[in-house]
Amino acid sequence: MSNSQKTLVELAHSAKKLVRRLRTIKVGPNHDLPDWRWLNTKLNTGGPRVLIANSVPAFRNSLLLDSSLAAALTLRGAQVDTLMCDRVLDACFNCKFTRMTTGQNFANDKWRDIDTMCARCDRNSHVFSPNITTPLQYSDYTDPEDQSLIAEFIRVTKLIDLRSAVFNGVNVGEHAFAGVARYFATGEPAKEESFDVAARKFLSAACQTALIMRRVIEKRKPDVVVLHHAIYVPQGVICEVAQKVGVRVVSWTPSYRAGTFIFAHGDTYHRTMLRDDSDSWKHREMNLEQRLELVTYLKSRETAKNDWIWFNSDNADLPSEVTRLRSGGSFDYVVSVFPNVYWDAQIHFSNLVFTGLMDWIRETIELAKLRPRHAFVIRAHPAEITGMMPSRHRLIDAIKDEYPNLPSNVFLVASENPTSSYKLAEFADVVVVYGSKLSIELAALGKPVVVCGDAWARGRGFTFDVESRTDYLDAIERALQSNSTAGSSSRVDLAQRFAYHFFFRRMIPFEIAQRNENPSEGAFSLSVKSAADLSSRAKGVETICKGILTGSEFIYECD
Numbered sequence: 001m002s003n004s005q006k007t008l009v010e011l012a013h014s015a016k017k018l019v020r021r022l023r024t025i026k027v028g029p030n031h032d033l034p035d036w037r038w039l040n041t042k043l044n045t046g047g048p049r050v051l052i053a054n055s056v057p058a059f060r061n062s063l064l065l066d067s068s069l070a071a072a073l074t075l076r077g078a079q080v081d082t083l084m085c086d087r088v089l090d091a092c093f094n095c096k097f098t099r100m101t102t103g104q105n106f107a108n109d110k111w112r113d114i115d116t117m118c119a120r121c122d123r124n125s126h127v128f129s130p131n132i133t134t135p136l137q138y139s140d141y142t143d144p145e146d147q148s149l150i151a152e153f154i155r156v157t158k159l160i161d162l163r164s165a166v167f168n169g170v171n172v173g174e175h176a177f178a179g180v181a182r183y184f185a186t187g188e189p190a191k192e193e194s195f196d197v198a199a200r201k202f203l204s205a206a207c208q209t210a211l212i213m214r215r216v217i218e219k220r221k222p223d224v225v226v227l228h229h230a231i232y233v234p235q236g237v238i239c240e241v242a243q244k245v246g247v248r249v250v251s252w253t254p255s256y257r258a259g260t261f262i263f264a265h266g267d268t269y270h271r272t273m274l275r276d277d278s279d280s281w282k283h284r285e286m287n288l289e290q291r292l293e294l295v296t297y298l299k300s301r302e303t304a305k306n307d308w309i310w311f312n313s314d315n316a317d318l319p320s321e322v323t324r325l326r327s328g329g330s331f332d333y334v335v336s337v338f339p340n341v342y343w344d345a346q347i348h349f350s351n352l353v354f355t356g357l358m359d360w361i362r363e364t365i366e367l368a369k370l371r372p373r374h375a376f377v378i379r380a381h382p383a384e385i386t387g388m389m390p391s392r393h394r395l396i397d398a399i400k401d402e403y404p405n406l407p408s409n410v411f412l413v414a415s416e417n418p419t420s421s422y423k424l425a426e427f428a429d430v431v432v433v434y435g436s437k438l439s440i441e442l443a444a445l446g447k448p449v450v451v452c453g454d455a456w457a458r459g460r461g462f463t464f465d466v467e468s469r470t471d472y473l474d475a476i477e478r479a480l481q482s483n484s485t486a487g488s489s490s491r492v493d494l495a496q497r498f499a500y501h502f503f504f505r506r507m508i509p510f511e512i513a514q515r516n517e518n519p520s521e522g523a524f525s526l527s528v529k530s531a532a533d534l535s536s537r538a539k540g541v542e543t544i545c546k547g548i549l550t551g552s553e554f555i556y557e558c559d
Contacts, residue, residue, distance in 0.1 A: 281501035336428035384415035509540035
């Protein structure tokens with residue numbers, strides 16, 4: 001490239017940055033969000049350097065928590081930077097197929113101006129006010145030659161092998177696939193008509209993030225990177241880049257119990273919970289009061305009385321075709337089967353025994369043929385309908401496509417069916433899960449649970465874990481016989497110890513977060529009256545900040 005060509009590229013690059021800034025100013029702030037300027041703080045010149053990689057301030061939940069963390073950490077003497085995209089990325093996890101309309105898809109840039117897309121990020125970025133953090137923007141860490149470098153990489157990348165694509169040592173293909181699966185909300189995104197366009201956009205965004213993040217780390221030199229989820233694009237890429245250059249990573253997500261969050265060191269909590277082989281929870285004695293507290297909470301999960309994340313229905317009525325399974329003598333046992341959301345399982349769980357969720361479903365149906373007196377009730381996950389990203393392709397439809405004539409002992413309960421999953425589990429003799437957290441809850445309530453996938457309960461000693469395809473049927477039979485064995489009470493004891501650890505110690509209260517009664521207003525709002533609400537007297541806030549600044553465990557000592 002000649003000097004004149006380089007000059008033209010640089011001028012075009014600068015012009016794009018200016019347009020982005022002008023668009024942000026034009027949109028104006030969203031005044032329905034917290035204004036931290038009232039907090040009497042100033043930026044620190046010493047102390048640990050923390051980078052909060054929010055990136056996509058369109059999301060209200062992450063915006064509230066990340067800005068609260070910026071304030072709390074600044075009050076504790078940290079130097080806090082906040083990183084946000086300013087219309088740079090070609091795609092991100094705020095993109096949804098259902099938001100794209102004719103003329104506003106990935107084939108052009110008009111999608112950026114859709115109210116819920118880049119325009120919302122523009123409106124919300126003001127929350128990170130300069131008295132609590134130093135705001136950083138993606139465009140300040142781009143290079144004029146990035147575009148041509150990435151375009152050439154995408155040109156030679158075969159989209160059929162998307163998941164294996166590596167750019168500058170970063171597994172961008174894996175992150176791009178996660179973004180595409182979420183975008184389409186389907187477990188088989190490659191079958192979508194516009195897959196190629198979306199895949200290239202997410203792959204480009206993953207590459208952009210990889211380059212930007214390396215420059216941010218080189219220039220700002222953070223001691224720790226804090227980010228929500230740590231999967232998808234850009235969050236998954238940010239996490240991996242930080243890992244590769246040796247910067248500590250802290251990820252977080254809202255947890256089930258109202259007012260609580262899960263924080264994790266080193267990776268997304270989806271993976272750290274699987275790899276956590278600490279058995280400290282086994283040796284913690286539980287008194288009667290704690291056991292009652294746990295059981296009371298688990299029972300309340302049926303109605304979400306104490307939760308702010310919940311997908312289930314509280315309908316106690318079982319479908320008539322299910323209740324009939326106990327009459328007439330046709331079946332000896334009822335096995336309730338609980339899959340994860342199909343597209344979600346493609347991202348969050350490793351394939352230990354089965355090649356994926358549908359492979360497991362097929363094996364379950366084939367196994368049912370071998371046990372005609374076992375009734376198998378497959379309940380599609382309610383979050384296919386009620387989740388933040390409703391599935392466009394439903395599991396029950398996929399099953400019916402492959403099995404137009406199901407075995408007479410296999411029964412399907414669709415995600416839109418209002419029946420409570422908890423009632424289906426209670427009705428069954430044994431519960432079978434793929435990766436569902438139900439494995440923790442139901443085992444703690446005394447139900448025998450068979451784990452077939454990468455569930456957090458696997459390997460803890462209180463579930464019947466499938467280790468191979470040939471072991472699947474035997475695991476179900478062992479579970480069916482378990483209630484008559486001496487080991488059942490010890491399994492329940494172990495399950496309750498882990499459940500208490502998970503729901504009451506790993507889920508950390510963030511005292512200023514208050515559940516919204518109206519879900520349309522977001523899961524929670526902030527209630528902060530003074531700096532003292534963010535101080536060490538708030539035990540949960542202190543636990544989280546200490547973990548971020550020192551690397552201590554994210555465990556809430558609630559005793």
